[in-house]
Amino acid sequence: NAGVTQTPKFQVLKTGQSMTLQCAQDMNHEYMSWYRQDPGMGLRLIHYSVGAGITDQGEVPNGYNVSRSTTEDFPLRLLSAAPSQTSVYFCASSSIAMNTEAFFGQGTRLTVV
Amino acid sequence: ILNVEQSPQSLHVQEGDSTNFTCSFPSSNFYALHWYRWETAKSPEALFVMTLNGDEKKKGRISATLNTKEGYSYLYIKGSQPEDSATYLCASISSGSARQLTFGSGTQLTVLP
Numbered sequence: 001n002a003g004v005t006q007t008p009k010f011q012v013l014k015t016g017q018s019m020t021l022q023c024a025q026d027m028n029h030e031y032m033s034w035y036r037q038d039p040g041m042g043l044r045l046i047h048y049s050v051g052a053g054i055t056d057q058g059e060v061p062n063g064y065n066v067s068r069s070t071t072e073d074f075p076l077r078l079l080s081a082a083p084s085q086t087s088v089y090f091c092a093s094s095s096i097a098m099n100t101e102a103f104f105g106q107g108t109r110l111t112v113v
Numbered sequence: 114i115l116n117v118e119q120s121p122q123s124l125h126v127q128e129g130d131s132t133n134f135t136c137s138f139p140s141s142n143f144y145a146l147h148w149y150r151w152e153t154a155k156s157p158e159a160l161f162v163m164t165l166n167g168d169e170k171k172k173g174r175i176s177a178t179l180n181t182k183e184g185y186s187y188l189y190i191k192g193s194q195p196e197d198s199a200t201y202l203c204a205s206i207s208s209g210s211a212r213q214l215t216f217g218s219g220t221q222l223t224v225l226p
Binding site for chain 2: 004031033035040041042043044045048050056058090094096098099100101102103104105106107
């Protein structure tokens, strides 16, 4: 059982470049989300989805797009990378029930130069 | 946006010491409180999910309590070991929030041998 698979682990981008962070889960979870983690701060929610075809913005959505065409996949797109997007990104999935734990991917360390 | 606070930010203890951390969260519209353990270069892993006032949960040498009326949770580690070194994150979910986790900035624990 792979759980949450997130790729790539590391990425360096030049300002203005675009890229997609991939996230897939095999637990049939309804809820998927993307977080960024910056020094001295907690995980901050970028976007989330409560099911296929449904996405919504979190706390820090600017500069990021998401889609949820299937239950399994929830990619995060950076359309024009900026140095302020240098961060560690985590994808997570869980049951929609709020008293269940979230499962996290391995993280992507992104540097924008 | 909820404000979830954790203290202390970092902590160094000797092997064998017992320790505890605090997570405070807004008590209004509270639904659930999560604790995660996050080792360097790994992904966060769930320790506990608690929902009821007075909840106490235990996993080996680690335990947690919850007070929803005053808005705090304690995480205790008995007889700390070097392998307990990690960042401990708490996250709160409020009712009606579509399962959004709001994380504190974490407590970084270092257990010295």
